[in-house]
Amino acid sequence: MKLIIGNKNYSSWSLRGWLAAKQAGLPFEELTVNIGGEDWEQAKRQSGEIMPSGKVPILWDGEVVIWDSLAIMEYLGDKVGRDRFWPKDDAARGMARSIVAEMHSSFLALRRQCPMNVRAVKQGVEISEECKVDIVRVLQLWAEARARYGQGGPFLFGTFGAADIFYAPVVSRFITYRFGVPGFAQAYMQAVWEHEWMQAWVAASEDEQWVLEQYEVPVTA
Numbered sequence: 001m002k003l004i005i006g007n008k009n010y011s012s013w014s015l016r017g018w019l020a021a022k023q024a025g026l027p028f029e030e031l032t033v034n035i036g037g038e039d040w041e042q043a044k045r046q047s048g049e050i051m052p053s054g055k056v057p058i059l060w061d062g063e064v065v066i067w068d069s070l071a072i073m074e075y076l077g078d079k080v081g082r083d084r085f086w087p088k089d090d091a092a093r094g095m096a097r098s099i100v101a102e103m104h105s106s107f108l109a110l111r112r113q114c115p116m117n118v119r120a121v122k123q124g125v126e127i128s129e130e131c132k133v134d135i136v137r138v139l140q141l142w143a144e145a146r147a148r149y150g151q152g153g154p155f156l157f158g159t160f161g162a163a164d165i166f167y168a169p170v171v172s173r174f175i176t177y178r179f180g181v182p183g184f185a186q187a188y189m190q191a192v193w194e195h196e197w198m199q200a201w202v203a204a205s206e207d208e209q210w211v212l213e214q215y216e217v218p219v220t221a
Helices: 012-024 038-046 069-080 090-105 108-113 129-149 162-176 183-193 196-207
Strands: 002-005 029-032 058-061 064-066
Touching (some): 002 012, 012 162, 012 196, 058 069, 064 069, 069 090, 090 129, 108 129, 129 162, 183 196
Antiparallel strands (some): 002 058
C-alpha cells in the first residue's frame, strides 16, 4: 500500500489517515508532498483518476484508491478487523462512531481559525464565539467518553482507537494555541501527544523545511 500525505506540520487530515494506517498494522509506503507547492498543484491537474479529489490523504492498495481519511480508516478496518479501531461494546462503539462522524463534519470555526501548526506556539489568540462553542463541544465529548468508557486506559475509550485518531489534530491545536482545559482533558491530551506514533509525527514535522504562510499568520476572530 501507498499513502500520500501532505505537510506533517499543517495537514490535519493527513495525520488522521497516517494514524489509521499505523493502527492497522499493515506495511505501507509513505509519500509526503508539499500541499502548498507548485509541484502539488501540477500533480493534481495531471492526476486524473489517481487523485480524484485533489486532496490528501490518499491510499493506494493495488487498484483500490481511497481519498478520504474516514474512508481510509474504514477500508483498513475491513482488512484487519474493525475491533482494531472500534470498541467491542455496542454502546461504546455507537458513541465512538458518532463522535468520529461529528469530528469529520463539524467544528468548522475551530478548523478555520486555529489551523494545525505542530511547530508553533501561539499565546493570547483571540477567537470567535463560534470557535469557543466548538472547543466546549469537543471537551464535552471527551468528558462523556472518558467518564462512560475510558476505564481501560488513558484514551477516550480506554485503548487507542478511531476516536483518538480523529481527535489527535484537535489535541495538537489545543497545545499550539494554549487553550486552557480541565485536568481530565490535559491528561488525555498528554496521553495522545506522548503516543509513540504522535511523537514520530511531531519529530518529522520539525524536520520539514516547508513553510505555508497562510497557516503562520496570527489568527483573528
